[in-house]
Amino acid sequence: MVVTHSIASLNFSLNRRANWLPVARGIFYFSTSAPVDIFAYESRIGTMPAYSTIYEILRELGEKEGLASCAAGADPKRWGKVVFDNTQRNLRQRDMRAGRENKMSIGIAATFIEYAEGTFPPDVHDIDDRKARMAKNERAAIDVDFFLDLINNEHLETVGAIQWLESLITHVPELTHLKEHVAMLYETRGAIDRLPPEASKLHCLSTVGKNENVTAELYSAILNFFAQVGQSPDSFIPRIWPFGGDGLSYQRLLELKRYLQYNENEFLSLGILEPQLEWWHTMWHNLSRVYETHWGEPLSRDPSTLGHSSRKIGREDPSNLKKIDYYPGAQLAYLVLDARMLDCWRLAFGTTDILQYFRDLNTTNELPAIEVLESMAKNLFRIYSTTQAYYHALHNAGSSKETLWTKSVPVGTPWIGIADDPSMEDLGLSNTKAKQRAATQKAPKSDAKQKKPTRKEKEANEEKEKIRRTGDQVLANSIAFMRDTVLSRECANAVASGDVGRVWEVLKVMLFTFAGSSHSKYVTYLLETITTLELESSQPLRNALLRTMLINLNGKPGGFFPCDLVQEYFNRLLEFIVERKGKEFDHSFIQQIISRNLHRMSQVKVDARTGVGLSRHAGRHSEPHSNPEIRILLNQ
Incomplete structure (x- = not known):
């Protein structure tokens, strides 16, 4: 490598045409936002071209990228999808003068995903078939039962049981040899529609200085x-053109199509445009819903709340439960889920320490067979992470009626109220404090008119009293948390593995879970998405549209990402340059030099490391193990 670079530098110094490696080095420096002084110095000592030369090369590469995306879209044998997102950055003027002021630069960035001939069946994007299906207006007759019937409960139980098994095998060292078996179960028993691990062909489009909130x-x-x-x-080309975006972009596209529906030109009316609700923002809002529902009150002593478990392991509370930071939030939620799953495994094996239990079994060579663990995992999924289990915990946990659920779940100790603790008096959580407040309250006047409760209020009070006598609210809340978080992690795992069918099954359930949350807009988004794909699309078209929802940047198994997450990544690179250069999104430098070359510039950094033998370095910090947190959560 040293000899190659030395010869390349010597040839470049003597021959203006021998510049491939120096040019690649210059583009690598440009991609890393190297200072212009480095370009000036390196060009003087003959190791790479000057900054102006690299600038013109990138301009030419951007023009060729634009021609390539235009040719790919105009080819009737190929198909493509556009994913876009709004982007903005605050431009601060360092040298204030009249007419120069700080402002917010707003734009829209997009990426074109090209699908080669043969990727999908011929005529899968037939727009005439879509029009014929829409003309039937079958959506006018649908009801709640229609969406309930779409849910594949058998499949959800299968992947849920695999996830229970995976949680045990991941955290019990004596069972690590079974990880390959779990991976095989996901690829066979739990698979629906897996994408091949091939690198997606992307074309970054020029940005536009527009605001998507202005129609x-x-x-x-x-x-x-x-x-x-x-x-x-x-x-x-009169065919279906998918355009994907986050929830707000999806809503704006639907509104725009509605405004333009009477335009006679099918192109100008956007009749060929197919709005798509992208998956990463949907998963993000669903995880925020889990936090908002299960976090609990501040300083809550309820062990079923996510906030209680978070404080036990020293995590900070999220600043906004309605919009959490996705990756730290997912790590915490899935960690707590694993701890509660392990605790349920402990109960199933009838032990006090699940980790020590398997160490002892390994010593005596008595580890259970994988078939036994699979059967137990399915049973644990049914009794601890389903809606039916939630209602059993509310109504049958303390009843004398014997059911399969009550036989499987140990009965806990009855709640005796808050223990007297002088240190809790300032927070109003002491029994003594509560009794004193109750004694000082004035009794209601006897002559005052008492409002009679309505029939609904009476029924609600009776139901609450019944649950208080026979139910276990803490257990029910913990079951609800595990049910919701299992679905969230299943969706994330399915995305990474490229199984769009598994993701689609989870989205059908999210339609109902969003309906009971503050994220009500996603109920409307999912209603429209599910109705369009299930009623107004042929099966080949539905499968094809689902297969356009994921991108694989490197062509490796397990390397799939939602389209909007990749667009967010490109936006982050773009916004950094916009803020650093102080340019608008419709400036020629941003449109021609930067935005069209974003994907290539992100790849050249990886290629440069690989070319000099640094491919083994991941370029990111490895994830530390969570054994201490698991131990703390198991002992709480």
Whole structure:
């Protein structure tokens, strides 16, 4: 490697045409936002071209990328999808003068995903078939039962049981030899529609300085993106063109199509555009819903709340439960889920320490067979992480009636109220304090008119009293948390493995879970998405549209990402340069030099490391183990 670079530098110094390696080095420096002084110095000593030369090379590469995306979109044998997102950055003026002020630069960035000929069946994007199905207006007759019947409960039980098994095997060292078996179960028994691990072909489009919240500007941006993929009002391919975005972008596209529906030109009316609700933002809002539902009150002593477990292991409370930080939030939720699953395994094996129990079994060579563990995992899924189990905990936990659920779940000790603790008096949580407050309250006047409770209020009070006598609210809440978090992790695992069918099954359930939360807009989004794909799309079209929801950047198994997450990654790179350069999103430097080359510049950093033997370095910190947290949560 040293010899190659030395010869390349010598040739570059003597011959202006021998510049491939120096140019690659210059693009690598440009991609890492190296200071311009480095370019000036390196060009003087003959190791790479000057900054102006690299600038012009990137301009030419950007123009060729634009031609490539236009040719790919105009080819009737190939298909493509556009994913876009709003982007903004605060531009601060360092040298204030009249007419120069700090402002927010707003734009829209997009990426075109190209699918080669043969990726999908021919005529899968037939727009005439879509129109015929929409003309039937079958959505007018659907009801709640229609969406309930779409849920594949058998499949959810299968992948849920595998997840219970995976949790045990992951945290018990004596069972690590079974990890390959669990992976095989996901790929066979739990698989529905897995994408092949092939690198996706991406074309980053030029940004536009528009605001998606302004209808006219969004329309102009959509026409601009269509033009960049070779489509115009006078010359366009009459087929379905998917356009994906987050929840707000999806809503704006639906509104825009509704406003333009009477335009006679099928292109100008956006009749060929297919709005798609992207998955990462949906998963993010679902995880925020889990936090908002199960976090609990501050300083709560309820062990079923997520907040109680978080404080036990020293984690900080989220600043906003309605919009949590996704990756730290997912790590905490799934960690608490694993701890509670392990505790349920402990009860199933009838031991006080699940980790020591398996160490002892391993010593005596009596580890249970995988078939036994699979059967137990399915049973644990049914009794601890389903809606039916939730209602059993509410109504049958303390009743004398024997059911399969009551036989499987140990009965806990009865709640005796808050113990007297002088240190809790300042928080109002002491029994003594509560009794004193009750004694000082004035009794209601006898002549005052007492409002009679309504029939619904009476029924609600009777139900609460019944639950108090026969139910276990803490257990029910913990079951609800495990049920919701199992679905959240199943969706994340399915995305990473590229199984779009598994993700689709979880989204059908999220339609109902969102309905009981503050994220009510996603109920509308999922209603429209599910109705469109299930009633107004042929099966080949539905499968094809689902297969366009994931991207694989490196072509490796387990390396799939939602399209909107990749677009967020490109936006982060773009916004950093915009803020650093102080340019608008519609500036020629951002449009021609940066935005079109974003994907290539992100890849050249990886390729440069690989070329000099640094491919084994991941470029990120390894995830530390969570054994101490698991031990603390198991002992609480």
